[in-house]
Amino acid sequence: xxxxxxxxxxxxxxxxxxxxxxxxxxxxxxxxxxxxxxxxxxxxxxxxxxxxxxxxxxxxxxxxxxxxxxxxxxxxxxxxxxxxxxxxxxxxxxxxxxxxxxxxxxxxxxxxxxxxxxxxx
Amino acid sequence: xxxxxxxxxxxxxxxxxxxxxxxxxxxxxxxxxxxxxxxxxxxxxxxxxxxxxxxxxxxxxxxxxxxxxxxxxxxxxxxxxxxxxxxxxxxxxxxxxxxxxxxxxxxxxxxxxxxxxxxxxxxxxxxxxxxxxxxxxxxxxxxxxxxxxxxxxxxxxxxxxxxxxxxxxxxxxxxxxxxxxxxxxxxxxxxxxxxxxxxxxxxxxxxxxxxxxxxxxxxxxxxxxxxxxx
Numbered sequence: 001x002x003x004x005x006x007x008x009x010x011x012x013x014x015x016x017x018x019x020x021x022x023x024x025x026x027x028x029x030x031x032x033x034x035x036x037x038x039x040x041x042x043x044x045x046x047x048x049x050x051x052x053x054x055x056x057x058x059x060x061x062x063x064x065x066x067x068x069x070x071x072x073x074x075x076x077x078x079x080x081x082x083x084x085x086x087x088x089x090x091x092x093x094x095x096x097x098x099x100x101x102x103x104x105x106x107x108x109x110x111x112x113x114x115x116x117x118x119x120x121x
Numbered sequence: 122x123x124x125x126x127x128x129x130x131x132x133x134x135x136x137x138x139x140x141x142x143x144x145x146x147x148x149x150x151x152x153x154x155x156x157x158x159x160x161x162x163x164x165x166x167x168x169x170x171x172x173x174x175x176x177x178x179x180x181x182x183x184x185x186x187x188x189x190x191x192x193x194x195x196x197x198x199x200x201x202x203x204x205x206x207x208x209x210x211x212x213x214x215x216x217x218x219x220x221x222x223x224x225x226x227x228x229x230x231x232x233x234x235x236x237x238x239x240x241x242x243x244x245x246x247x248x249x250x251x252x253x254x255x256x257x258x259x260x261x262x263x264x265x266x267x268x269x270x271x272x273x274x275x276x277x278x279x280x281x282x283x284x285x286x287x288x289x290x291x292x293x294x295x296x297x298x299x300x301x302x303x304x305x306x307x308x309x310x311x312x313x314x315x316x317x318x319x320x321x322x323x324x325x326x327x328x329x330x331x332x333x334x335x336x337x338x339x340x341x342x343x344x345x346x347x348x349x350x351x
Contacts, residue, residue: 016195016256017334023199034203041197044190045326049159049284049316051191053137054184055255055277056163057170061177062274069271072238076248077275080230081282081309082290084252087226088332089296089305092219096298099215 133183140165157285159313195254195312198330201319205327212300219301220332223308224339227252228347235351243267245351249344251275254311257337265348276311283310284317299324307332 026032059066066073143165144158170180202209209216228249235245247267250258255276262272287306296302299322306314307329318329 016192017254017337019192019196020199020202020330020334023196024203027199027203028206034200037197038200041200044194044197045201045319047190048194048312048319050137050141050162051187051194052159052277052280052313052316053141053162053166054133054181054188055273056159056281057166057180057184058177059163059274059277060167060170062270065268065271066274069240069244072234072240073248073271073275076231076234076238077251077279077282079234080227080251081279082286083230084223084227084309085283085287085290085305086294086296088219088223088308089291089301090294091222092215092301092304093296093298095215095218096212096300099212 131183133180133185134187136166136169136180137162137184137187140169155285157281159316160281160285163281191312198315198326198333201323201327202330205324208300208324209327209331216300216304216328216331217335219304220308220335221339223305223332224252224336224343227309228340228343232347232350240351242348242351246344246348247272248275249347250340251279252309252311253337253340254333257341258311261341261344265344277313280310280313283314287314287317288321300328303328304332308336311337 023032023037027034027037140162141158144156144161147161148156148158166180169175170177231245231248231251235248240248243266245267246265247262249265249267250261250272253261253276255273258272258276259269263269283306287302287310290296291302291305296305302321303318303325306318306325310317311333315326315329315333319326
């Protein structure tokens with residue numbers, strides 16, 4: 001795992017996103033076995049919040065510039081974050097429900113050879 | 122004073138970890154969404170630095186090693202994504218439309234509010250990438266002529282905010298499906314939101330990681346179009 005990561009690390013920004021894509025590709029092609037990376041990966045993901053602390057503390061260095069436009073930026077940030085959460089969640093849920101409905105209708109009209117996985121969750 | 126404390130290379134790391142421990146402890150004790158361990162630890166560390174007049178550079182000279190782990194951690198997000206790949210394929214249309222709707226909502230609402238507040242072009246393009254991951258967002262802000270430091274600050278504030286409010290918002294608006302929750306978090310609050318999605322469950326986490334990548338790429342394309350509007 002370490003070797004793989006070292007190989008992925010020197011990629012340019014956004015290297016991490018590049019790496020995510022590559023990793024997914026390697027896992028799908030079975031070049032990397034899931035067992036060999038799962039434990040380290042899950043540990044890294046678990047402690048991920050800690051890794052954002054230094055960046056968050058870095059806010060104090062941008063404070064001088066941010067101060068002058070604090071109120072509008074604050075309002076914009078809060079409002080858009082709320083909106084995006086709600087819209088993404090609601091739209092996805094609507095789409096999923098529509099699909100489930102279609103699949104149940106299909107099953108009711110007898111086309112049972114289609115996979116019966118209406119709503120996997 | 123700060124010489125003594127910050128002579129050791131590990132002190133910034135110790136301070137961050139200690140703050141996070143306190144944050145987790147406070148969260149366990151009161152169980153309120155606003156008592157987010159990440160938010161608390163950021164505030165504790167800022168408070169500490171200000172109290173002892175330690176500048177950010179000397180703190181970060183050691184704390185930056187914590188940030189180095191972000192790259193392998195982001196790469197690791199491929200693991201839950203891989204484990205949920207069947208679910209992804211089955212619901213591809215819903216997932217893509219959901220993420221795109223979120224990206225457009227973000228860009229439109231930023232455009233509308235920047236017009237309302239009479240902000241200039243540079244301020245506007247600084248805010249455009251606020252919902253996407255820092256690595257991509259910095260690039261977008263820079264390319265469009267925004268202020269990179271402010272862009273990073275706003276991206277992080279957005280992430281922490283999303284991380285803190287997500288559970289409540291999902292409850293209030295009856296967003297129950299794990300796929301919908303995960304996508305909402307990843308699209309609105311990138312990696313910091315994904316950290317929350319991971320706590321909620323495996324499907325949420327995987328969908329949130331997917332949303333980081335897709336919404337990041339969508340925003341790169343759409344933001345350059347939106348930049349012409351103000």
